[in-house]
Amino acid sequence: MDKMKATYEVMLALAAEMALDEILRKSREEKLYGAIDSALAEGDEVAFRLLTDELKTLQR
Template identity: 75%
Template sequence: MDKMKVTYEVMLGLAAEMVWDEALRKHRSEELYKEIDEALASGDEVAFRNLTDELRTLN
């Protein structure tokens, strides 16, 4: 029984980590879209390119 409990706890921990990682990725993605919009509005081509590169690697 103890081995099953340990296995369950490990799997639960992995699932929680996956949910957390996805939440962080989604939040950063939303931030990047806002920053990209600001870079476009201000005409900052360097920031636009850097932000879109980061967004590409994030996805």
């Protein structure tokens, strides 16, 4: 029974970690979209390219 409890706790921790990772990824993605919009509005091609590259990497 203890082994099942330990396995359950590990699986629960993994699920929590996966949920947190997803929340952090979505938050970063939203910030990147805003920064990309700003870079476009300002005509900052370098920032635009860097930000879109990061976004592409994040979405893989």
